Amino acid sequence: MIKIGDFNKLKVKRKADFGYFLDGKTNNTKDDILLHNRLLGKNNINIGDEVKAFIFKDSEDRIAATLIEPKAKVGEIAMLKVVAHTKIGSFIDIGLPKDILVPFKARTYDLEKGEKYPFYIYVDKSNRLAATTDIDTYLTTDHEYNVGDTVTGVVYGFQTNNSAMIVVNNKYAGVILHNEYFTELKPGQELNLKVIKIYEDGKLGLSPRQNRKEELDVLESSIMSYLEGNDGFMRFNDKSTPEEIYTVFNSSKKNFKRALGVLMKKNLIIQNSEGTYLK
The missing domain is CATH 2.40.50.140 (Nucleic acid-binding proteins)
Structure with a gap:
């Protein structure tokens, strides 16, 4: 049985000007699978060879093969780029001649064209490759x-x-x-x-946080740079709200207070009710 969206070991059955036909594993030659010349990659093949081919549906909805490894196969999660938005959903580049669809119902967040996201690859009801951002259960x-x-x-x-x-x-x-x-x-x-x-x-x-020492060293530098760029004064001190500390210094209040304490011990700053000063 042919597995769409995966690698199959298939015998090269016959040759045409535009490529080869692989054995579709039925008694009907109509089921033979086209391997186009442009999808051979660097491989040289002959009639009778067994090849490891990736199987997919092409732009004309035919079963097709490629010897060029795609960026992901069915059942895998991969970081893939969004290349287009359409009325039926978004399309992503999986490294095949045909981009694959991410239906609207398979999107759990907004996608930006040109950006990469983690997608799970599956086969839809029409035997086409498709993808979803709903990767949690996988x-x-x-x-x-x-x-x-x-x-x-x-x-x-x-x-x-x-x-x-x-x-x-x-x-x-x-x-x-x-x-x-x-x-x-x-x-x-x-x-x-x-x-x-x-x-x-x-x-x-x-x-994503560094260890405490590294984090404080970075924060200490940020506080000193801020003070030096504002004539040696800032209105922030250990009484400032967590929200404004986060907004300005990208830090928790707990670490901000620790950093201020370290700088005061180093005799670099002083604090009062109005804010913090360089010494």
């Missing part, structure tokens, strides 16, 4: 990561409490709690993350 928690490991993850949505849902290595489920990030995140955004917890179900608890 992720696994069967991993070998440990607390302290660093990983690369991609945002694919948000929980109702604004915790960010993350896919790691196009395969594993993770989450960044809402109090672990202080900048705006968006679907498709790639992040360097640290594993800070592994939940009972195996899901990865992640954080």
Whole structure:
């Protein structure tokens, strides 16, 4: 049986000027599968050879083959670029002659043309390749990561409490709690993350934050730069609201207060009720 959206080992049955026909595994030659010359890649083949061909439906809705490896196959999650928006949905580049459809009902967030997002590839009811951003149920928690490991993850949505849902290595489920990030995140955004917890179900608890010392060093520099650029004064101090600290310094109030404390111990700043001054 031919598997659409996957690699099949098929015998080269006959040749034509424009390509080859592969055995469609039926007794009807009408079911033979076209492998066009432009989809041979760097392969040289002959009648009788067995080839590993990727099977898909072409722009004329015919079963076709390619020896050029696509960017993903059915059952996989991959970062793929949005190339067009139409009345029936969006199209993404999977590395085939024909881009594949992301139906409106298969979109869980807005897609921007030219941007990449994680998509799950499947075969629709008409045996065409299609994709969805609803990847959550296709992720696994069967991993070998440990607390302290660093990983690369991609945002694919948000929980109702604004915790960010993350896919790691196009395969594993993770989450960044809402109090672990202080900048705006968006679907498709790639992040360097640290594993800070592994939940009972195996899901990865992640954080984009640096360790405390590195984070404070960066924040200390930001505070000093701000003061130096504003004639040695800022209206912010350890009594400022968390919201305005986050807006200006991209920091939690807790870390902001720690950084101010470090700078005062270094005898670089002083505070009063009006704000903070360079010494």
